[in-house]
Amino acid sequence: MLHLSSIRKIFQGVAYRRQMFRMFDRHAQRPNPWENDASALYAGEWFEIGAVDHDYMLEILPPLWMRGNMFAMREFLTDSVTCVFFALTIDGQLRHFHSYCDLFDKGSPERMRNAIVDRESRPLKAMTRTERLDHIWSVTHDDYRGYAGERWPEHARGERTISVYGGSRGTTLKLLDDLTDEEISAKLPVHLRTLPDAIAA
Structure with missing residues (x-):
């Protein structure tokens, strides 16, 4: 969980x-x-x-x-x-x-x-990976996000999931924390994609 x-x-x-x-x-x-x-x-x-x-x-x-x-x-x-x-x-x-x-x-x-x-107060606008994932989760419609249930391995149950478009493979369900950098970039609004990475405090 x-x-x-x-x-x-x-x-x-x-x-x-x-x-x-x-x-x-x-x-x-x-x-x-x-x-x-x-x-x-x-x-x-x-x-x-x-x-x-x-x-x-x-x-x-x-x-x-x-x-x-x-x-x-x-x-x-x-x-x-x-x-x-x-x-x-x-x-x-x-x-x-x-x-x-x-x-x-x-x-x-x-x-x-x-x-x-x-x-x-930080002079440079930046986002941590966690902030990027949380922003994606916040703006994704309920129909395309959820929580890992019984069909997932036990260690993943209760973790956040999100629908990811995989091109010719269609749409798949993936753990939010497992999104690649490319998948994160694709799901962020254009104006947030180029923000530098921030070091988590």
Whole structure:
């Protein structure tokens, strides 16, 4: 089964509202969704949103709490994971972000804020391999992504899968983590294909 839980950027660019709502639950197809605690799948995910959508989310319900440049949603995705939104000035520009933080971990919102500022303050635009894969997963329609089930080897079960076009061989299902550099490039939007590789922090 897929286990994540580190802080990670899951979308390159500013997500518009429809994309934002899709990414709120990008693990909805996971196997046995009601039998296992999914906190580690969601905690640590973040992406950029627009100012209007940040304010829209603030007005939906009274927040659980507000602290300076961040607020937490009152409704929890899992027992301890909820949305935390940020309005951060980075390099003199006010920008807005959505994240999932595990509030059982008292310092997680502050660590998330610091990680976002650090990642977005880099002078050179670049993406790690993990960021490329997460972006592909975020923008792929549910019909073309899923999770490895019973017909996969036991060690792969529960891992993310994605449909890959293989030319004359047609479309095949492949583990997301096993995509080649060429397959990753083909699935990325044109403007992201030439970004240099970043070293994971």
